[in-house]
Amino acid sequence: MLVEVVDNYETLSDRAAEVVIQQIREKPDSTLGFATGGTPKGLYNRLIEAHEESGLDFSKLTTFNLDEYVGLPPEHEQSYARYMWSNLFNNVNVTESQVHIPHGMAEDVDSHCQWYERRIEEAGGIDLQILGIGANGHIAFNEPGSSLGSRTRIKTLASKTVKDNARYFEDQDMVPEYAITMGVGTIMEADEVLLLASGERKAEAMKKTLEGHITAMTPASMVQMHRFAHIVIDEEAASELDYQHHHGIVEPKDE
Ligand code: F6R
Numbered sequence: 001m002l003v004e005v006v007d008n009y010e011t012l013s014d015r016a017a018e019v020v021i022q023q024i025r026e027k028p029d030s031t032l033g034f035a036t037g038g039t040p041k042g043l044y045n046r047l048i049e050a051h052e053e054s055g056l057d058f059s060k061l062t063t064f065n066l067d068e069y070v071g072l073p074p075e076h077e078q079s080y081a082r083y084m085w086s087n088l089f090n091n092v093n094v095t096e097s098q099v100h101i102p103h104g105m106a107e108d109v110d111s112h113c114q115w116y117e118r119r120i121e122e123a124g125g126i127d128l129q130i131l132g133i134g135a136n137g138h139i140a141f142n143e144p145g146s147s148l149g150s151r152t153r154i155k156t157l158a159s160k161t162v163k164d165n166a167r168y169f170e171d172q173d174m175v176p177e178y179a180i181t182m183g184v185g186t187i188m189e190a191d192e193v194l195l196l197a198s199g200e201r202k203a204e205a206m207k208k209t210l211e212g213h214i215t216a217m218t219p220a221s222m223v224q225m226h227r228f229a230h231i232v233i234d235e236e237a238a239s240e241l242d243y244q245h246h247h248g249i250v251e252p253k254d255e
Contacts, residue, residue, distance in 0.1 A: 001210070001223065001224065001226075001229045001230075001231060001245075001248075002228075002229070002230045002231065002247070002248055003210065003231045003233070003245030003246075003248075003250075004230075004231065004232045004233075004245075005233055005234070005235060005238045005244075005245065005246075006232060006233070006234055006235075007234065007235060008198075008234050008235070008236075009042060009198045009199070009234055010042065011234070012042070012196060012198055012232050012233070012234050013042025013043050013045070013046055014046065015232050016040070016042075016043040016046075016130070016194060016196055016232055017042075017043050017046035017047060017050065019128075019194055019230065019232075020032070020043065020047060020128065020130070020194070021046075021047070021050050021056060023127060023128045023192075024056060024057070024058070024061065025056075027127065028057055028060045028061070029060040029061065029062075030061055030062075030127045030128065031061070031062045031063070031064065031120075031123045031124060031125065031126050031127050032061055032062075032063050032064075032126070032127065032128055032129075032130070033063070033064050033065070033066065033126040033128065033129030033130060033182075033187075033190055034063055034064070034065050034066070034084060034088070034130055035065070035066050035130050035131055035132045035140070036065070036066075036067075036080045036083045036084065036087075036132075037132045038132075039132040039196050039197065039198055040130055040132060040196060041087060043130070043196070044087045044088040047088060047092065048088065048091040048092060051091070051092040051093065052091075056092075057093065058092040058093050058094045058098075059093045059094070059095075059098075061094070061098055062098055062100070062123045063094070063098060063099050063100060064100045064101075064116075064119070064120055064123070064126060064182075065080060065081075065084060065099075065100065065101040065102065066129075066131075066139075066140035066141075066181060066182050066187070067080060067102060067140045067141045067179050067180060067181040067182065068080045068081065068101055068102040068103065068104045068179065068180050069104050069176035069178075069179050070104050070109065070154060070176060070177075070178035070179055070180060071104060071105070071174070071176050071177075071178070072104040072105075072174070072176060073104065073105050074101070074103070074104070074105075076104075076174070077168075078165075078168050078169065078174075079104055080101060081101045081104070084099070084101060100116065100119055100120075102116055102152070102180035102181075103180075104176075104180070106180070109154050109180065110153075110154075112180070113151070113152040113153050113154065113180060114152075116152045116180075116182075117151055117152050117186065120186065120189075125189060125190065125191065126189070126190035126191070127190070127191050127192065128190065128191065128192045128193075128194060129187055129190035129192070129193045129194065130194050130196065131187070131193055131194065131195045131196065131220075132195075132196055132197070133195060133196075133197050133202060133205050133206070133209065133220045134205065135201050135202060135204070135205055136158075136205065137205045137208055137209060137217070137218035137219060137220050137221065138219055138220070139184065139187060139195075139219050139220045139222075140181040140182050140187065141155050141157070141179040141181035142155070142181060142183065142184050142187075142219040143155065143157075143158050143161075143219070144216070144217045144218065144219065145216055145217065146183070146184055146216060146219050147183070147184065147185075147216060148184045148185070148214070148216055148219065148222050149183070149184065149185040150183030150184050150185050150186070151182075151183040151185055151186050152180065152181065152182050152183055152186055153180070153181070153183060154178050154179070154180055155178065155179055155180075155181050156177065156178055157176065157177055157178065157179060162175060162176070162177055184219050184222050187222075188222060188225065188226055191227075191228065192228045192229075192230060193223060193226055193228070193229050193230065194230045194231075194232065195209075195220065195223055195229065195230070195231045195232070195233075196232055196233070197231075197233045197234075197237040198233070198234045198236065198237055199234070199236050199237055200236045200237070200239060202233070202236075202237040203236065203237055203238070203239045203240040204240055205218070205220065206233055206237050206238060206240065206241065207240040207241055207242070208220075208221060209221050209223060209224075210224075210231065210241065210243075210245065211241060211242060211243060231245075241253075
């Protein structure tokens with residue numbers, strides 16, 4: 001694992017952008033995996049800047065998102081599709097045919113999930129998958145207890161997640177109880193995973209992920225098994241670590 005601890009969220013976003021921009025420059029027809037949430041917003045802003053200021057070209061990429069709420073149409077304010085279009089795709093040269101986001105209104109969810117897996121395979125697999133992490137150690141919507149070999153499927157949201165989400169919805173009937181998510185196994189097949197975490201709220205989860213046992217109770221801990229996991233976290237998210245991680249060397253903090 002390559003673990004980089006940086007000062008703060010801004011530096012984290014700069015570093016993540018360097019990695020993604022290098023990937024796009026070296027292989028313009030890359031297949032990229034995207035995440036939603038607060039963490040990658042700084043990265044997406046920097047990608048937009050690179051497109052506007054130095055012509056970073058998105059036109060040959062294929063993209064796959066990690067997850068989507070079941071029951072929300074893509075145009076819904078809280079859908080992950082809407083998030084991706086407003087936070088990134090609408091601001092760079094990407095067209096719909098390049099983009100894959102699980103469809104929240106799919107009639108037959110199981111076959112949609114199988115189709116999604118097939119599309120990833122047909123695209124030659126994901127070159128670089130961006131990941132955030134939940135305070136409980138989840139990646140995508142693989143909550144604690146998720147099989148570490150899981151594939152794209154429908155998951156029931158933890159009751160805490162449903163309650164937390166309720167505040168974003170005027171119409172309480174629309175608060176999603178299910179999501180479609182890539183599985184931990186699907187994510188682990190990406191050639192490189194770039195896991196980003198910022199803030200004290202993530203410190204405990206990062207300790208379990210990097211220094212704990214590999215366990216379904218911390219799905220993110222599976223990055224320890226990945227052949228190229230690149231982890232960029234800020235000082236606050238690293239504050240619970242017992243070891244210093246520096247360019248692949250791991251040593252106790254007091255040495
Ligand atoms: C989103 C996703 C989630 C988030 C995680 C962290 O597509 O897969 O696992 O990455 O919940 O969210 P933030 O970044 O909002 O703390």
